[in-house]
Amino acid sequence: MNSSQIDKYFKDHRQAHLEELKGFLRIPSVSSLSEHKADMQKGAEWLVKSLTKAGLENVRIDETDGHPLVYADWLHAEGKPTILVYGHYDVQPVDPLHLWETSPFDPHVRDNKLYARGASDDKGQVFMHIKAVEALLKMDGELPVNMKFILEGEEEIGSPSLPKYVEDNKDKLAADIIVISDTGMQGPGRPAVCYGLRGLAGIQIDVKGPKGDLHSGLYGGAVQNPLHAIVEILESFRDKEGVIQVEGFYDDVRPVSDAERAEFAALEFDLEQEKADLGIIEDFGESGYSFVERTWIRPTLEINGITGGFSGEGIKTVLPAEASSKITCRLVPDQDPDDIIAKLKAHVEAHKPAGVTVDITEFDKGKPFLTPFEHPAIQAAGRSYEKVYQVPTAFTRMGGSIPIVAAFDEILGLPVVLMGFGLASENFHAPNEHFHLENFDKGLRVISDYLFEASTLA
Structure with a gap:
C-alpha cells in the first residue's frame, strides 16, 4: 500500500x-x-x-x-x-x-x-x-x-x-x-x-497550634502562629534561585549528556515569545540551565497551595489554629518518589518551628x-x-x-x-x-x- x-x-x-x-x-x-x-x-x-x-x-x-x-x-x-x-x-x-x-x-x-x-x-x-x-x-x-x-x-x-x-x-x-x-x-x-x-512526588503539610482560633490581640506574640510556622517551613525548601535545599535531593539525578543538551539547544526555543505567552517579566530558576532544561531535565519543588486563617472580605484579627500546604516535586531519572518523600519528611521535621505539631500526608507519586x-x-x-x-x-x-x-x-x-x-x-x-x-x-x-x-x- x-x-x-x-x-x-x-x-x-x-x-x-x-x-x-x-x-x-x-x-x-x-x-x-x-x-x-x-x-x-x-x-x-x-x-x-x-x-x-x-x-x-x-x-x-x-x-x-x-x-x-x-x-x-x-x-x-x-x-x-x-x-x-x-x-x-x-x-x-x-x-x-x-x-x-x-x-x-x-x-x-x-x-x-x-x-x-x-x-x-x-x-x-x-x-x-x-x-x-x-x-x-x-x-x-x-x-x-x-x-x-x-x-x-x-x-x-x-x-x-x-x-x-x-x-x-x-x-x-x-x-x-x-x-x-x-x-x-x-x-x-x-x-x-x-x-x-518527569516523575512526581507530592505531600500535604498540616501544621497545628492551639486547640482553636485565638484573638491575635490577646495571644499574639505569646502563642506560635501556624501560618507563620508553615511559611517558615516552606521558605526552607529552596534558595533564591530555586535550588532545592532538601538534604540529598539531587543525589540520584542522572547526568544529561552534552549531545542531548545540544539537541535541546537546536530546537530554536523562543524564550521571549514564551515569556510573552505566559505573561511574565522574566524567567526564573537554576543558573546554568536553559528554560527548556529547567522544565525537562531538572527536578523541582513547587508550592501548589496554602490555606489557613481568615481570607474573607475585610479583616479578622485571628491567630489561626492550623494551616496547611500542598507541594509537589517533579522528578528526573533516577530519582525515586518514595525516597524523595522520605527526604521531604526529614526536612520538615528538621525545620519545624517550636510551638506547633506537623503531620504529613503523601499523595500523588510516579516514577x-x-x-x-x-x-x-x-x-x-x-x-x-x-x-x-x-x-x-x-x-x-x-x-x-x-x-x-x-x-x-x-x-x-x-x-x-x-x-x-x-x-x-x-x-x-x-x-x-x-x-x-x-x-x-x-x-x-x-x-x-x-x-x-x-x-x-x-
Whole structure:
C-alpha cells in the first residue's frame, strides 16, 4: 500500500470519522465524579463497538476495582513486532461551565478545530489509532505488525487500577513497543516525539497550634502562629534561585549528556515569545540551565497551595489554629518518589518551628521515564512524522508526568514511544478544550505510516 492510497481513504471517510468521534465525545466520561459512573461504562462499551468494527479481535471489557479497562488485539503478522497502544477514555471535569462557548459534551467544529471535553486529551488521539488500524484492515485485509490495545478509564485520577492489571496480565500485554498518543507537538506544523517524562512526588503539610482560633490581640506574640510556622517551613525548601535545599535531593539525578543538551539547544526555543505567552517579566530558576532544561531535565519543588486563617472580605484579627500546604516535586531519572518523600519528611521535621505539631500526608507519586532518543522505535516515529509534515521531527522530553508510562516501562520493560498530536494551546483540562483537525488529518497518516516503519524493526 502506498501513501496516496491511505491519503485517499482518509479523505473519503473524513466526515464519517468526525461524526463517529463526536459520538464518543458526547459521552461525559468524567472519572473523578461518582455521578458519571454509568457514563464510564458507556465509554468502555463505545470503545468495544469501535474496536470490533475496526476489525480487531478478542475485544473485551475487563473490570477493575475502579472503572473498566478495554482490551483488543490483532495477532496475525507472523514474525513481525507487536505494538501495544495505550490510551484513556476518561476526561477531566468541565468546571467552570460558564466559560465554555459551547456545551463541553456537545461537539462543535469551528475554524477547523473540534471543540469538546476530551477532543485532545485523550479521546481524539485514541480514536486516531483505532481508525488507522481500521483503514489498513479494510484496504489490505491485514496489518504490517501485530497490535494490542489497552484503554483505561482512570488516567485523569492517577491510574490507580492499571499497575496491578499490567502486573497480573504481563503475558497478555507482552509486546515489543508501547505507543501512546497523549502528549503534544512542538507547535503548529512542528511534530515531536517525546522520549522522557518527569516523575512526581507530592505531600500535604498540616501544621497545628492551639486547640482553636485565638484573638491575635490577646495571644499574639505569646502563642506560635501556624501560618507563620508553615511559611517558615516552606521558605526552607529552596534558595533564591530555586535550588532545592532538601538534604540529598539531587543525589540520584542522572547526568544529561552534552549531545542531548545540544539537541535541546537546536530546537530554536523562543524564550521571549514564551515569556510573552505566559505573561511574565522574566524567567526564573537554576543558573546554568536553559528554560527548556529547567522544565525537562531538572527536578523541582513547587508550592501548589496554602490555606489557613481568615481570607474573607475585610479583616479578622485571628491567630489561626492550623494551616496547611500542598507541594509537589517533579522528578528526573533516577530519582525515586518514595525516597524523595522520605527526604521531604526529614526536612520538615528538621525545620519545624517550636510551638506547633506537623503531620504529613503523601499523595500523588510516579516514577520518571526515559527511553533513549537514539532507540530505533523512537527514530522510526520521527521518520513517519517527517514524511507527513515535511519538516524534521524534534525529539523532546516533557516536564509533566504520566505515572503509568513509568509503570509500563518498569513492569513490561519495553520502549515507550510518545507520539502526540495535541498542541499546548488546546485547553486540555480547561474550558473550551479543542483539537486542531489539521493534526487529526495528518496524525491518521503518521500513525498508519508508523505501523509500516515499525514492521522493519523485527
